[in-house]
């Protein structure tokens with residue numbers, strides 16, 4: 145039995161297009177209509193299938209927009225589900241590295257998508273954001289849609305970075321290519337990249353402009369909810385709404401002129417991240433240190449797997465991947481995340497200590513004790529034997 149798993153990147157996905165949204169939701173229906181079944185993949189335990197998962201990303205949705213602007217539809221979504229007020233994302237706080245971290249649970253140094261533009265000094269190849277990039281750039285990791293395919297699921301993605309690339313020779317079962325210009329595809333007229341685009345142009349502190357665009361964003365969430373209700377999917381699929389990064393106000397007064405420090409003949413400009421930008425033409429930007437709260441997005445979720453009306457203050461964005469693996473009952477690939485925080489969001493979840501964590505803590509305590517008592521390394525082994533009795 146195939147059960148779809150769908151990713152939507154609101155950066156490029158036109159939810160203003162009802163037929164497009166409906167098409168995506170219809171992909172979710174067959175698995176539900178056939179009811180609980182069993183996967184027929186070798187080595188995979190048979191049993192009831194988990195609910196389908198719908199992952200939605202709004203580009204550049206800074207966490208505090210939720211508090212500063214009325215967003216009734218989004219509030220309705222997490223009011224019936226869960227909210228992570230701030231997601232600590234990964235450096236650099238750019239679109240491609242963060243979207244790939246969300247679906248791999250890996251930091252960029254491990255998944256390989258370090259920036260929007262990259263240069264490989266070994267192969268002398270360059271990477272630029274756009275459709276159908278060379279799989280070699282992405283092959284360091286296995287995104288969730290590949291693992292879900294391996295588990296016998298049907299998958300779909302629209303414009304999610306990397307989803308149009310044959311990673312490990314596989315793309316999602318259904319996908320639409322990422323198009324950085326929104327041109328040349330049948331979705332051109334429906335191009336959507338908010339609230340990131342307005343954040344760059346007007347700056348996140350411009351209440352008038354941002355309230356207008358965030359109303360549009362929230363209206364799209366309302367459309368998503370109403371379509372889920374209309375197709376009978378509301379309450380039967382897990383829906384996860386998040387973003388890749390926040391946005392901060394820029395100022396020409398806080399400018400370091402690179403030309404004053406380094407002659408242009410002495411370097412090749414690879415990427416225009418804030419750390420190399422020469423002149424701030426835009427009043428809002430992202431890409432800065434991921435420890436800054438202005439760079440953080442949020443995460444909201446609703447569905448049969450989640451608690452109702454529960455919120456936590458923060459979580460790491462690399463923890464979203466193990467959470468999604470848990471919801472889909474697929475094995476995690478090696479990753480930098482953990483379920484420790486995310487478990488608090490799950491229905492029927494009680495905080496509990498995983499066995500490796502307990503062993504790690506015991507070993508840690510014993511190491512401290514050993515150091516304090518001034519006893520040497522051999523005592524670790526002596527103390528270590530007590531682990532078997534813990």
Ligand SMILES: [Zn+2]
Pocket residue numbers: 203204238239240340388389
């Ligand atoms: Zn972005």
